[in-house]
Amino acid sequence: MVQSIEFAPAVRRQPFQLGKQVTLFILLMFFYLLGCAGEIHAKWYRYYDSRGTANISANVTPAHIRYGYESLDQNMQVIAKTPAWNGDRDAKTQARYESQARQQQYDLKLKRAYGNSKIATMKRDESLNSIKKQIAFQQEQLKQQQNDRVMYKNQENQYIRKGQNIPVSVREHMLQNQQQILASKAMLKQMQDNYNSTQIHYADVIARLKKME
Secondary structure: OOOOEEEOOOOOOOOOOHHHHHHHHHHHHHHHHHHHHHOOOOOEEEEEOOOOOEEEEOOOOHHHHHHOEEEEOOOOOEEEEEOOOOHHHHHHHHHHHHHHHHHHHHHHHHHHHHOOHHHHHHHHHHHHHHHHHHHHHHHHHHHHHHHHHHHHHHHHHHHHHOOOOOOHHHHHHHHHHHHHHHHHHHHHHHHHHHHHHHHHHHHHHHHHHHHHO
16 A cells, blocks of 8 residues: 655644743754764654644654654655654653752752761750750749749739738739740740751751761
């Protein structure tokens, strides 16, 4: 069976967005250079569209790249095949390269900041010990404030038992004390969260540095 060939030098193409046009231009240049290097004897370039119709031209067009094409010699014999451009595959490749670049930048940042895992371990211990001291001090503050609360409460009860009005100063001290206790508890929670996040941070840093050593 003789294959029907339609020569379509002017294939109607759908409009591309600017980003796609730039990408296709780069790809065209790449395949042109590739053809110059590896397909010196190529005379024609053939691709099959979505209907299965063969389209042949003397140069590579965006349609060739989109569908994939065959390079033909002067006798119309296939000398090379180029697969269709896969945008999703290229996007995944680009995302992988970007991820690797970010990891390399992060690794360099770790090297500059810590040098090695031993130094990072020392800095971790220093940071955690400092936070522990802050927590211990704040706990002592809270304990004292709670003791003051008991004292103010006893004073209040004495006035109540005697049937006397509670002085304004006692009420103000109790209110101030209550606010101090709430602030101390909030500060302790913040310090504990900081301690936990510091542990997690240095665990990742030390593990990465050990992997690079």
